[in-house]
Amino acid sequence: MYPSDHFSAVRDKYLITESSSIRAPRYSGLMIFAIVFSVAISVLFIATYGDVTAVAAALALALVVGVTIYRLDWGFFIFISLVLLVDQYSVVGFESTSAQIPYFKNLKEISAFQNVGFAVVNPFELHLFFLFMVWVSHLALQRKLAVRPVRVWVSALFFFACIAFSFVDGMRSGGDFLVALWEIRALCYFMILFFFVPQIIRTRDQVRNLMWIVAITITIKALEGLIRFISLGFHFTGLPALTNHEDPVFITTLIVFLFGLLLFGGDRTQKRFLQFVFIILCAGFYTAQRRAAYGALGVSVLAFLVLAGSRELVKYLRYVVIAVVILALYSALFWNREGRLSAPIQLLKTSLSDQQETAGDRFYSNVYREYERYDLAQTIQRAPVKGIGFGNMYDQTIYLRNMPMSFPLRDFIAHNEILWLLTKMGAMGFFAFCLFFTSYVFQGSILFSRLKDPYFKAVLAIAIIAGLNQIFVSYFDLQLTYYRNMVYLGTLMGLLPTLEAEDRAPDAAPARAGTRPGGNFFYS
Numbered sequence: 024m025y026p027s028d029h030f031s032a033v034r035d036k037y038l039i040t041e042s043s044s045i046r047a048p049r050y051s052g053l054m055i056f057a058i059v060f061s062v063a064i065s066v067l068f069i070a071t072y073g074d075v076t077a078v079a080a081a082l083a084l085a086l087v088v089g090v091t092i093y094r095l096d097w098g099f100f101i102f103i104s105l106v107l108l109v110d111q112y113s114v115v116g117f118e119s120t121s122a123q124i125p126y127f128k129n130l131k132e133i134s135a136f137q138n139v140g141f142a143v144v145n146p147f148e149l150h151l152f153f154l155f156m157v158w159v160s161h162l163a164l165q166r167k168l169a170v171r172p173v174r175v176w177v178s179a180l181f182f183f184a185c186i187a188f189s190f191v192d193g194m195r196s197g198g199d200f201l202v203a204l205w206e207i208r209a210l211c212y213f214m215i216l217f218f219f220v221p222q223i224i225r226t227r228d229q230v231r232n233l234m235w236i237v238a239i240t241i242t243i244k245a246l247e248g249l250i251r252f253i254s255l256g257f258h259f260t261g262l263p264a265l266t267n268h269e270d271p272v273f274i275t276t277l278i279v280f281l282f283g284l285l286l287f288g289g290d291r292t293q294k295r296f297l298q299f300v301f302i303i304l305c306a307g308f309y310t311a312q313r314r315a316a317y318g319a320l321g322v323s324v325l326a327f328l329v330l331a332g333s334r335e336l337v338k339y340l341r342y343v344v345i346a347v348v349i350l351a352l353y354s355a356l357f358w359n360r361e362g363r364l365s366a367p368i369q370l371l372k373t374s375l376s377d378q379q380e381t382a383g384d385r386f387y388s389n390v391y392r393e394y395e396r397y398d399l400a401q402t403i404q405r406a407p408v409k410g411i412g413f414g415n416m417y418d419q420t421i422y423l424r425n426m427p428m429s430f431p432l433r434d435f436i437a438h439n440e441i442l443w444l445l446t447k448m449g450a451m452g453f454f455a456f457c458l459f460f461t462s463y464v465f466q467g468s469i470l471f472s473r474l475k476d477p478y479f480k481a482v483l484a485i486a487i488i489a490g491l492n493q494i495f496v497s498y499f500d501l502q503l504t505y506y507r508n509m510v511y512l513g514t515l516m517g518l519l520p521t522l523e524a525e526d527r528a529p530d531a532a533p534a535r536a537g538t539r540p541g542g543n544f545f546y547s
Contacts, residue, residue, distance in 0.1 A: 088153070095157055099223045100236050102150055106510045107240035107273065116262045117251060126150075127506055143204065147506065151215065158222060171221045171520050174470075175462040182459040183214045185452040190413045193447075198414020202435050206413045206447070209509040216513030221520040230482060230521060231290060233514075234280070238293060241273045242300045245307025252310045264312040268500060269508040271316035274308045275323050275492055276485045276515070282327055283481030286336075290478050315499035319492045326488045330471060392499070394421040395437045399446050410449030417446050440503040441494065460490055463516060470523055479522045486515045486522075 063085075064078065091098025110122040129145050162169065173179070186207055193203050224233055248266035252259075259265070277297060284294040297304075308316065328336060402411060402418040411417065416434045437443040445453040467487040474480045493512050497503045 087150075091154065091157055095154070095161060096223055096229050096232075098154055098157065099220075100232060102154060103233070103510075103514060104236055104240055105150070106147070106507055107237070108243065110267050111269075111506050112267060114251075114265065114267060117265075119247065143201065151212070154223075155219065158219075171225065171524065173218055173221055173517075174466050174519050174523075175459065176218070178455070178459040178462045179214065179217060182452075182455040183211075185448055185455040186210055186214075189410055189448045189452055192409060193412025193414040196412050196415060198412055199435075200414060202432060203412075203414030205432060206436060206504060209504050209506050212506060213509040213513040216510055217517045220514050220517030224518060224521050225524075226521075227476075227478075227525050230518065230525070231293075231478075233518075234290075234293060234482060237511075238277060238280070238296060241270075241277050242303060242307075244270045245274055245300075245304050248307040248310035249303060252306070259312070265310040266307060267507075268311070268313060268502070269505055269511075271308045271311035271313050272319065272492060272496055272502070272508055273511060274304050274311075275316065275320050276489050276511075277304055278308075278320070279323055279327055279488050280481060280485045282324075283484040284478075286331055287480045287484075288477035289481045313496075313500065315496045318499070319495045322495050323488050323492045326491050327484060330468065330484055330487065332472075392438050396439055396442060397421060399437055399439065399442045402446050403442075406449060408449050408451060410445070410447045410452060413447055415447075417443075436501065436504055438500055440497045440501060442498075444503065460494065463487075463490060463519075467519055470519065474522065474526050476526050479526050482518060483522050486518050489515045 064082075087098065087101055090101065105126055108121055109124050109126040110119060111127045113119070113122040126146050129143055131143060190203055190207055194200065224230055244266060248270065251265040255262075255265075278301075281294070281297040281301065284290065284297065308320070398419050398421055399417055401420045405411070405418065414435070417437065419434070437446075444456060448456070464487055467483060471480060471483050471487065474483060489512055493502060493508065502508055
């Protein structure tokens with residue numbers, strides 16, 4: 024045997040031995056996992072008497088817990104995916120799978136927890152609390168306290184303190200505790216996410232992954248509305264809407280995000296994805312049939328034009344002019360016509376009319392909202408400074424129970440939730456609300472003008488405009504008390520500190536591989 028052959032044999036021997044020593048622990052780990060997994064499945068099947076749904080739910084819960092402990096940001100991505108995908112309320116006329124998941128329902132609504140005192144919480148809140156505890160555990164294991172500072176935190180805490188005061192004041196004046204919880208829950212979620220998101224989403228890649236989650240899940244909800252519309256033969260068949268009230272608000276933010284990617288540049292893959300699903304988003308927006316959403320879309324587009332500035336907009340001026348001309352011609356042609364093509368403009372027309380002949384089926388809805396606003400105005404005069412507090416009914420000078428409108432807590436929560444907030448929290452609380460949002464828009468706009476990274480500019484644009492969008496729709500519809508959109512809003516607005524810090528990082532680059540600004544709407 025030649026020396027080279029001898030060395031080759033020795034080398035192969037040790038390589039095999041080393042490879043075996045490396046594979047052995049991995050193989051053992053997989054075997055242990057397989058055994059534990061099989062035992063868990065068997066125990067669950069026996070304990071639940073073969074209930075496949077319960078077993079699947081338990082395994083999904085174990086998966087979420089494991090993933091969150093392993094990677095907190097992945098756990099948050101699961102959390103925001105569930106928030107955007109699961110419906111808080113069922114859509115009238117449909118029993119969707121997502122609405123049957125009790126993610127937002129109190130545990131008391133489950134028969135096993137009906138007599139449990141703490142069961143006023145819901146799985147969503149437990150999920151959020153678990154994320155917070157994992158984050159605290161990570162902080163405890165670190166040598167340095169890595170807490171990212173939050174912009175406008177003083178005005179945010181002031182607003183949160185006013186919410187707490189109005190809650191306590193409502194309880195002192197005889198308010199209903201459970202009703203008060205329903206009233207403030209969404210606002211509290213918003214404030215928690217506003218402070219919590221910058222601590223989890225800390226890098227450019229995490230921002231990008233979050234926006235992927237947002238884009239995909241909102242597109243799925245838009246596609247859900249489109250599929251329902253097609254299944255009904257391209258008719259609404261008397262149904263008021265085919266999606267939930269929040270979904271068109273979400274879709275509006277994606278449309279603004281696409282405008283930002285087109286105008287400033289950024290992630291080319293996300294831009295192409297949004298271009299590809301743009302028709303689906305528009306169709307989903309249409310099937311929502313929310314008049315306030317159409318107005319909010321217009322406000323959002325105008326806000327984007329102001330925020331972008333003239334230098335960037337001059338490149339797309341021709342598209343803006345074409346869009347304005349088309350909208351003007353469409354409004355003129357279909358303002359007094361009936362049919363499928365005229366449905367969007369007729370929907371807007373009904374919101375502007377106080378005559379039954381022109382308002383049609385929306386007449387009673389319009390009248391109901393007018394009566395609500397009058398009752399709120401009368402209630403404000405009774406407690407103008409500190410408000411009536413959460414958990415208390417607002418005065419009904421005009422008796423609304425005789426009106427053909429019904430929704431949960433109608434005697435406590437009004438459609439116009441801007442005036443409703445003034446009624447509940449008084450002038451001081453409403454001042455705190457206005458101070459917080461205006462401070463955020465002001466600080467966000469200043470940062471927007473200073474950002475170098477085009478992708479961050481596109482993300483910050485929707486973070487700023489989402490707040491304006493939310494305030495507009497909340498003036499006409501129940502939006503400040505809905506969980507999904509307030510969590511989504513808190514998540515978007517909470518990105519501001521991360522965008523600022525990452526844009527100023529030494530290794531940050533204005534444009535990265537695979538990104539470039541501008542481009543035609545359909546081709547780039």
